Amino acid sequence: MGVALFLANLSFSQVEVGFKLGYTNSGRTNTEDSEFASSKRISGLHLGIVGQFQLTPKMAIALEIDLQQKGESQEISITSLGGQQTYDTKYTINYLEVPLLFRYTVGSETRIYLNAGPFVGYALGGKIKGESTVNGQTILADGNIKYGVAPDNYTGNDFYDNDTYNRLEVGIYLGGGILKELGVGSLILDARFGIGLTDTNDPDEIYPNGKPEGYISNRFNDIIISVGYLFPLGG
Numbered sequence: 001m002g003v004a005l006f007l008a009n010l011s012f013s014q015v016e017v018g019f020k021l022g023y024t025n026s027g028r029t030n031t032e033d034s035e036f037a038s039s040k041r042i043s044g045l046h047l048g049i050v051g052q053f054q055l056t057p058k059m060a061i062a063l064e065i066d067l068q069q070k071g072e073s074q075e076i077s078i079t080s081l082g083g084q085q086t087y088d089t090k091y092t093i094n095y096l097e098v099p100l101l102f103r104y105t106v107g108s109e110t111r112i113y114l115n116a117g118p119f120v121g122y123a124l125g126g127k128i129k130g131e132s133t134v135n136g137q138t139i140l141a142d143g144n145i146k147y148g149v150a151p152d153n154y155t156g157n158d159f160y161d162n163d164t165y166n167r168l169e170v171g172i173y174l175g176g177g178i179l180k181e182l183g184v185g186s187l188i189l190d191a192r193f194g195i196g197l198t199d200t201n202d203p204d205e206i207y208p209n210g211k212p213e214g215y216i217s218n219r220f221n222d223i224i225i226s227v228g229y230l231f232p233l234g235g
Contacts, residue, residue, distance in 0.1 A: 014053075014054040014232065015051070015052070015053055015054075015232070015233040016050075016051070016052045016054070016185065016186065016230040016231060016232050016233065017049070017050065017051050017052075017230065017231055017233060018049075018050050018185065018188070018228055018229045018230035018231055019047070019048070019049055019050065019228050019229065020046075020047065020048050020050055020188065020190065020226040020227065020228025020229075021046070021047045021226060021227065021228065022045075022046040022047070022190070022224060022225050022226025022227060022228075023043065023044075023045075023046060023224070023225050023226070024043070024044045024045065024046040024068060024069055024070070024222055024223065024224045024225075025041050025042070025043055025044075025222065025223045025224075026041060026042060026044060026069070026070040026071060026072070026220055026221070026222040026223075027039070027040070027041035027042070027072055027220070027221060028072055028200070028218050028219065028220055028221070029196070029218075029219045029220070029221055030216040030217065030218055030219070037074065037075065037076045037077075038074070038075050039072055039073065039074050039075075040072070040073040040074075040075075041072070041073075042071045042072060042073050042090060042092065044068075044069025044070065044071065044092060045067070045069050046066065046067070046068055046069070046224050046226055047066065047067050047226075048064050048065055048066030048067065048097075048226075048228075049064065049065045049066075050062060050063075050064050050188070050228060050230065051063045051064070052103070052230060054105070057105075058104060058105055058106060059102075059103070059104060059105070060102075060103040060105055060113070061100070061101070061102060061103065062099075062100075062101040062103055062115065062117075063098075063099075063100055063101075064097070064098065064099045064101070065096070065097075065098055066096070066097045066098075066099065067094060067095070067096060067097075068094075068095045068096075068097050068121065068222070068224075069092050069093070069094055069095070069126075070092070070093050070095055070220050070222060071090065071091045071092040071093055071126065072090075072091060073088075073089070073090040074087075074088075074089050074090075075087070075088050075089075076088075085132070086132065087130065087131075087132045088130055088131050088132075089128065089129070089130035089141075090128070090129050090130060091126060091127070091128040091129075091145060091159075092126050092127050092128075093123050093124075093125070093126035093145060094123070094124045094125055094126050095121040095122065095123055095124065095169065096121065096122050096124055097119050097120065097121040097122075097169075098119060098120050098121075099117060099118070099119035099173055100117045100118060100119070101115040101116065101117035101173060102115060102116060102117050103115040105179070107179075109180070109181045110178065110179070110180050110181070111178070111179040111180075111186075112176070112177075112178055112179075113176055113177055113178075113179065114175075114176040115173070115174075115175060115176060115177075115192075116172065116173065116174045116175075117172070117173060118170065118171070118172055118173075119170070119171050119172070119173055119194070120168070120169070120170055121168070121169040121170075121171070122167055122168055122169070123147070123165070123167040123168075123169070125144060125145055125146060125147070126144070126145035127142075127143075127144060127145065128141065128142075128143055128144070128145050128159045129141065129142050141157055142157055143156065143157030143158040143159055144158045144159070145158075145159050145161070146158050146159065146160050146161070147160075147161050147163075147165060147167060148160060148161070148162075148163065149162050149163060150162065162205075163202065163205050164201060164202050164205045164206050165200060165201065165202060166198060166199055166200055166201060166202045168198065169196055169198050169200070169220065170196075170197050170198045171194055171195050171196040171197050171198070171219075171220075172194070172195045172197065173192045173193070173194050173195075174192060174193050174195070175190065175191050175192025175193060175224075176190075176191065176192075177189050177190035177191060179230070182229075184231060184232070185229055185230050185231040185232060186229070186230045186232075187227070187228075187229055188227065188228045188229065188230055189226075189227050190224075190225070190226050190227075190228070191223075191224070191225050191226075192223075192224050193221070193222070193223055193224075194220070194221060194222035194223075194224065195219075195221055196219035196220040196221060196222075197219065198217075198219065199217035199218055199219065200217075200218040200219065200220065201217070201218050203215065203217075
């Protein structure tokens with residue numbers, strides 16, 4: 001009965017569809033700097049398609065299909081008897097995400113909203129760039145991130161994860177924004193924080209005999225700011 005009422009309400013709701021483009025800043029939750037290594041968050045691109053269903057004057061649901069870039073930058077410096085060794089690597093992974101957000105809105109011509117909800121993401125691939133210096137000799141790396149096992153005797157610049165990376169990500173978004181009537185539709189400004197709940201590593205592949213004591217999962221967290229435009233389809 002509750003499902004039927006929900007679907008009936010949805011069928012008569014005000015529907016808006018549109019697009020958005022923005023900036024993302026991402027990093028991992030278990031990163032700890034030391035005297036030998038440090039990690040930094042990276043900036044990336046965020047874009048997507050948005051569908052918003054206004055169920056009541058104050059309640060709405062937003063369903064999105066987004067392309068989201070995530071990653072990290074790492075610097076490692078080691079001094080040994082063989083001399084100084086430094087490694088500087090940046091990787092960016094492109095995720096296809098589907099968030100489902102529940103929104104509480106107030107206002108009319110200018111609507112302010114808070115929203116929260118789950119998302120599911122899938123890693124499509126990415127880029128890795130870096131350089132390593134050992135005994136004064138520097139080697140540059142610039143290749144693609146690919147999933148699966150590398151071909152036999154592969155010597156190229158692409159990075160293969162060898163099935164140790166968990167491409168599926170599940171998480172939660174929290175945030176809010178503003179919808180301002182402009183022209184035939186509404187301008188939307190959105191800010192949110194993403195909390196990854198799943199390990200980006202596949203510990204069963206990395207540790208076939210069981211995870212070591214004190215193992216900490218690798219999870220992304222993201223700050224996203226975007227601007228877009230919504231067109232009304234009905235009311």
